[in-house]
Structures are given as structure tokens and as C-alpha cells.
Amino acid sequence: MVLLSLVYDAAGLILSGMPIVIVLTISAFIPALALGVVGGLMGSSSYRLLRFIAGLYVYIFRSVPFLMFIFLVYYGLPYYNVDIGPVTTAIVALALSHGAYMTEIIRGGLLGLDKGQNEAAIAIGFTLTQRLRDIVLPQALMAIIPSLLGQSILMVKDTSLVSVVGISELTRLGREVVIRTNEPFIVFTIVAAAYFVLCFGLEWIARRLEARVRKITSRQ
Amino acid sequence: MFAAAYDLFWHYRDIYLRGLENALTAAAFGLVLSLFAGGLAGIIRFSSKGTAGRVVAIYVSVVRNTPMLVQVYFIYFGLPALGVTLSAFATGVVALTFNSGAYIAEIARGGLAAIPQGQTEAAMALGLSRRVLLARVLIPQAAPTILPAITGQFVQLIKDTSLLYTIAVLEITKAADDVGNETYQFLEAYLVSCLIYVVICVVLNLLVDQYERRAGFSRHRRV
Numbered sequence: 001m002v003l004l005s006l007v008y009d010a011a012g013l014i015l016s017g018m019p020i021v022i023v024l025t026i027s028a029f030i031p032a033l034a035l036g037v038v039g040g041l042m043g044s045s046s047y048r049l050l051r052f053i054a055g056l057y058v059y060i061f062r063s064v065p066f067l068m069f070i071f072l073v074y075y076g077l078p079y080y081n082v083d084i085g086p087v088t089t090a091i092v093a094l095a096l097s098h099g100a101y102m103t104e105i106i107r108g109g110l111l112g113l114d115k116g117q118n119e120a121a122i123a124i125g126f127t128l129t130q131r132l133r134d135i136v137l138p139q140a141l142m143a144i145i146p147s148l149l150g151q152s153i154l155m156v157k158d159t160s161l162v163s164v165v166g167i168s169e170l171t172r173l174g175r176e177v178v179i180r181t182n183e184p185f186i187v188f189t190i191v192a193a194a195y196f197v198l199c200f201g202l203e204w205i206a207r208r209l210e211a212r213v214r215k216i217t218s219r220q
Numbered sequence: 221m222f223a224a225a226y227d228l229f230w231h232y233r234d235i236y237l238r239g240l241e242n243a244l245t246a247a248a249f250g251l252v253l254s255l256f257a258g259g260l261a262g263i264i265r266f267s268s269k270g271t272a273g274r275v276v277a278i279y280v281s282v283v284r285n286t287p288m289l290v291q292v293y294f295i296y297f298g299l300p301a302l303g304v305t306l307s308a309f310a311t312g313v314v315a316l317t318f319n320s321g322a323y324i325a326e327i328a329r330g331g332l333a334a335i336p337q338g339q340t341e342a343a344m345a346l347g348l349s350r351r352v353l354l355a356r357v358l359i360p361q362a363a364p365t366i367l368p369a370i371t372g373q374f375v376q377l378i379k380d381t382s383l384l385y386t387i388a389v390l391e392i393t394k395a396a397d398d399v400g401n402e403t404y405q406f407l408e409a410y411l412v413s414c415l416i417y418v419v420i421c422v423v424l425n426l427l428v429d430q431y432e433r434r435a436g437f438s439r440h441r442r443v
Contacts (some may be wrong), residue, residue, distance in 0.1 A: 061420030160287035
């Protein structure tokens, strides 16, 4: 009975960290996607310089651990007199880092798109903006929605690392509850379960969308 | 900024190099152990449709859907409640193995599943037992094709050693933190560590490229 009430109390406290995880993920996902679209377009362009810049961006962010990168942003921005507070720092770090992964995903989507689509659009006189907005991006993005959702799972998991700059998200709250209750085993099981529910849910949605996307793309 | 970072590195090279050594050691231990554990798990997942296969599937799902930081905390703070107390470094190796084992299990399963069905059918027709089929036909063919992905996993392991910072193992990130605390030049201190990670990655990627060029594999398997 004591155990049960402990679990109940701990779970309540820990779950209050859930909203910040979701807020961080969503508010970083949008700029990361924007970065990914720009990076993906650059990476699949015919100009070598643009391809090089996109490639370098991806390479650096794939080699440096995210934890390291948060510290770099956290200590780096004040160096240039930019003071944005820990939450914005976390969002910037998440967006920049995941933008690199999304660049690779979107580049893959763009390269996978039939060249004829773009050529036909040129032939009937579409401008670059029209081609991207109406022809290329909708088709390329549609095909990679499942991969983007998969990326959002990694993002949820990476939010656990922003506790190092002092944000009270799920993992940090877990540690605080451990200090208060001295029940690390139970508390971290609950924390892990909370992440599992979030990520597994996203994975489930991704899998269902994948089946639908495949149906749509095979119809074309 | 880079000149200051270089001075800092040169002055505190002992700390950085010890951090590098610890990170590489932990990652190497993690890789070897998770190759065994993950390889075995992958083979079980590939060949068993029963309970064993399901257990592996749950293991993979748990690892993939929880942050590694929580796994580290669970092993470091949670397991002592069950009477298992590990040093910080040992925790790191166990966490890296536990985490990477799941990914290697998936890589191994993918490699085995990619072998044409005809190979299994031919082996069956020849009357080979399941054990011989695995040991002599499937694994020898899968191993070289998954090697690039395994190297990718090693890069991931080295990146994951950064999490050991949170339980005070002196690795590359902690080295930067220590140097920063001593000199108050945090940005430069972290920049040095960043560059160390990039250099490790560049070297490993060059090795993979070399291997792939020799073996003539396509690059699309790279993680």
C-alpha cells in the first residue's frame, strides 16, 4: 500500500514534466524541418558549392554528440552577447542538430523523386518557386513523412539531454524525485515508461502512415 | 577563438587525452560486448518466432523508445536497489552494451534477412541442420555486408560516451567541462572537445570508405 501511494505520487510529479517534453519537441521540430528543407534542397542542387555546404552541415552534426552541442550553444551564444535563456537554447540546439538529420532525409526524398516531374514543370513554364511549392516539395515530403516522424522519436529522446542546462523536464524531475524519495528503481522505471509511451505512440503512428503513404505513392 | 582553443588544448592536453582514452576504451568494450550480445539477439530474433524472439523484440523496442540518459540513470542509480552496484566506468560500459546491443540486433537481423531465400532452401535441400545453416551459410554471408553498419554503430557508441559525463566519468565532454571550470574559457574548452569528436568521426569514416572500396559494397547501407 505504501509502495502504491509512492508510485502514485512519484508518477504525478514526474508526469508534470511531460508537457515540457512535448513543447520542446514540437517547437524544435518546426525549425528543424525548415532547416531540413533548405538543406535538402541545397544538398540535391546542381551547384557544387551548395552541395558542399549542406554536406558539411550534416557531417559536423552527425559527428558531434548532441550533449556536447548543447554545451557549445549554451556557452557559445553569451560569448556573442546573445542571451536567450535555457529553454530557447535547448530549442535552438535541438533544431540545429536535428535539422542536419532532416537534411539527409529530405535530400533522399528529393533525389528519389522522378526527374520527369521537375522537367515537365520546367517544360510547361513553371517558375522555380512554383515548381518547388506545387510539384517537387509536396511529392518529396509526402514520401518521407514516416521518416520524419521517426526523427521526431529521436527528438523526444534527445530532450532528455537538455536537463544539463537546467530545464526541469522528465528526466531531471525523475532525479529530483529520487533525491526526495530515495526510490531510484521505481522512479526511473516510471520515467522510462513515460518516454516509452510517447515514443512507442509516435512509432505506431509512423508505421500506420507508412502503409498509407505506400498506398498513395504506388497509385501514382 | 580557434587559436585560443589550440592553446587551451596544448596546455591541458593531459586531461583531453585521458578523456579520449577513456571514451575510446568504453566504446571499444561496448562494441565488443554488444557485438556478442546484439549478434546473438539478432540471430534469435531472425530464427525464432516463439517466446525467445518476442523477448528480443521487446528488448529492442524498450531500448529504442527510451532515452539513453534514462538507461544510464537506471543502471547507475536504480540497479543498486536490486543489489547490483557498479562503478561509474562499468556503468558506462554496461549502458553502452545494453543500448548498442539492441541496434546491433536489428542490424544483424536485417543482414540475415537480406540473404536470398534460395540459400536457405538450398541448404535445407542438402540436408544441413539449422545450426550448420546459420553457422556455415547465413552468418558468413551476412557478416561482411553488415560491417559498414557496425562501423557506423561504433561512431554512435563514441558519441554516446558523452552521456557518461552525467555520471562523472572523465570522457571527452567531461574533459571540456573540467578544463572550462579551471580556466573559465568554456567555449574554447568545448570547442576542443567538439573537434576531437569530429576527428574521430573523420578517421572512422575514412576507414569505412577504404573497406567499402576494397570490398566493393554499395554505400547505401551506411547508417
